[in-house]
Amino acid sequence: MLFGQEKVSFLNTPTPLERLPRISEELGLDFYIKRDDLTNLGVGGNKLRKLEYLLADAKRQGATTLLTMGGAQTNHGRLTAAVAAKYGMKCVIVCLDDYPGEVSANILLDRLMGAEVVLKKDDGRPAAEQYAQVVAQVKSRYEAQGEKVYEIPIGGSNTLGMLGYYECAVELTGQALAQGIPGARVVCSVGSMGTYMGLFCGLKNERSPLRLTGISIMPQEPGLEQRLLAYFEQAKAAWGLDCTASADEFDVQTDYTRGGYNNPSPEVRQAIYLMARREAVILDPCYTGKAFAGVIDMVKEGKLRRGEQVIFLHTGGLPGIYTKHHRKAFEQELVGGGHILD
Numbered sequence: 001m002l003f004g005q006e007k008v009s010f011l012n013t014p015t016p017l018e019r020l021p022r023i024s025e026e027l028g029l030d031f032y033i034k035r036d037d038l039t040n041l042g043v044g045g046n047k048l049r050k051l052e053y054l055l056a057d058a059k060r061q062g063a064t065t066l067l068t069m070g071g072a073q074t075n076h077g078r079l080t081a082a083v084a085a086k087y088g089m090k091c092v093i094v095c096l097d098d099y100p101g102e103v104s105a106n107i108l109l110d111r112l113m114g115a116e117v118v119l120k121k122d123d124g125r126p127a128a129e130q131y132a133q134v135v136a137q138v139k140s141r142y143e144a145q146g147e148k149v150y151e152i153p154i155g156g157s158n159t160l161g162m163l164g165y166y167e168c169a170v171e172l173t174g175q176a177l178a179q180g181i182p183g184a185r186v187v188c189s190v191g192s193m194g195t196y197m198g199l200f201c202g203l204k205n206e207r208s209p210l211r212l213t214g215i216s217i218m219p220q221e222p223g224l225e226q227r228l229l230a231y232f233e234q235a236k237a238a239w240g241l242d243c244t245a246s247a248d249e250f251d252v253q254t255d256y257t258r259g260g261y262n263n264p265s266p267e268v269r270q271a272i273y274l275m276a277r278r279e280a281v282i283l284d285p286c287y288t289g290k291a292f293a294g295v296i297d298m299v300k301e302g303k304l305r306r307g308e309q310v311i312f313l314h315t316g317g318l319p320g321i322y323t324k325h326h327r328k329a330f331e332q333e334l335v336g337g338g339h340i341l342d
Contacts, residue, residue, distance in 0.1 A: 002163050003239040007052040008059065010086065012040045017175040017311065022278040027299050030309040032181065033281065034172060037288075037316035042082025043109065045075050045316025046195055049164030050156035051083045057160060058089075063150035065090040065142050069131050071262065072097035072119060073106045073286070075317045076155050081115035090147060091115040094134050096122055105322040157194025159238040165198025166205075173208040176311065182209045184309035189291035190214035190252050191261075195315065197231050200250070205241045210311070214252040215294040217287055218261035225250050253303075256294035262286045262320075264329040268293045272321075284317030285326045 001007070016035045024031040039048045058066060066089055068080045077093035084091035093110055099119050103111060110117050120134045131154075139149045153161075176182055186203075190196045196214045203210050216224075225247035232245050258265035264285065271293035272283045283289040292312065298304045320326060 002167060005053055005160065005163060006056045006060070007163075008055045008087070009052060010041065010083075011048055011052060012038075013049075014171045014175065015039060017172065017179060019179075020279045020281070023275065026274065026278060027296065028306045029299065029304060030181070030184075030307060032179075032184065032309070032311045033279075034175075034186075034311055034313045036168070037314045037318065039316070041086060042079050042113065043316070043318060045079055046165075046313070047076040047079040047156050047316075048083070049168055050161035050194060050198075051079060051152075051164070053160050053163045054150075054152050054156055055083055055087065058150035058152075059087075061148070061150060063089070063148045065092065065147040065149045066152060067092050067094065067135065067138065067142075067149050068152040068156070069094045069096070069135065069154050071095060072100055072117075073262070073320060073323050074154075075106060075287075075315075075320070077115070077117075078106045078109050078113075078319065080152060080156075081110045081113040084115065085113040090142070092118060092138055092142065094118045094120065094131060094138060096120050096127055096130055096134075098122070100324050102324055104324060104327075105319040109319060153192075155192030155194050157192035157197075159235045162194045162198035162201065162235060163239075165195050166202035169199045169202025169208060169210075170206055172199075172311065173203070173206065173210055176210055181309045181311070183211070184311045185211045185213055185304075186311045186313060187213050187215060187291065187295060188313040189287040189315060190216045191218065191287065193228065193231060195313075196252065197228065197235065199313075200228075200245075201232065201235050201239075201241060201243075204245065205243045212251065214250075215256055215291040216252055216254045217257060217290045219257050220252075220254050224252060224254065228252070253294060253298070256290065256297055258290060258293070262323075264325055265290070265293070269329065269333065271296055281314070282318055282321070283314070284320040285323075286320045287317050288312075288314055
């Protein structure tokens, strides 16, 4: 329980904190990785930490169906489907996206675990307006069948879900102290901002010596720091945090988005190859691969100094490699390494 909030405990935490010696040598850093990709449901990933709290709230309200939203290949949707399957609930995922032409990657896993996937083609209106329209239709249909629907925001990112990463901040601080790296810089990808904000609140409120840097995986509208500050103030009001923050304390790098959300990028693929071939750790092309490519650029640009202690948060997302557009790009680059013998 955290701040009086119950959770459903289903995770195999703490997840490992490991030093990567070959990446350390390659980049000139003292490089560690926090393996939240190894959480234990639905192929794993960071959203499960949020879902422990969100599921408890859903069960408290007597919900029988979990409804969430995201892109067609949403990792959060997959893990919501996993939690629903584990606890005997229905799940529906509303996606604002084109049909990718095949049932693969996260969509395949969603369906394997029994979730309904509702794809809505983007018609150009504001995304929030389109989601609201489709969610209302889907909720009405399920409620007409006698279901009680619990709605979870994109990424599980609200003040309740972020408590999962407040807990992670406490967990990670203890691990870093035990391994002799109390002043390390924690680096995480930033999408819907819930993971980053949970870490920020946990590190700050618990007076952790760890520092936090986010790397945005998609372009951000102007005023990002003010939006983060407003999010922080919501969390502070909700949970009575004993700390303050100012807009200039939020360190989110926005120069490494590589053309937009989930776009294939040769630099991201090269970063994925590097991690795979040096440490046998597989990153994904949407979040962790893009964030690690950002780390590589930050080293080249001098934003990360030689020998600096860095903890990279691996948030999961492995199925993303098998999405059609990423898979095709990898295939074109890797096909020459295979041999077919008669």
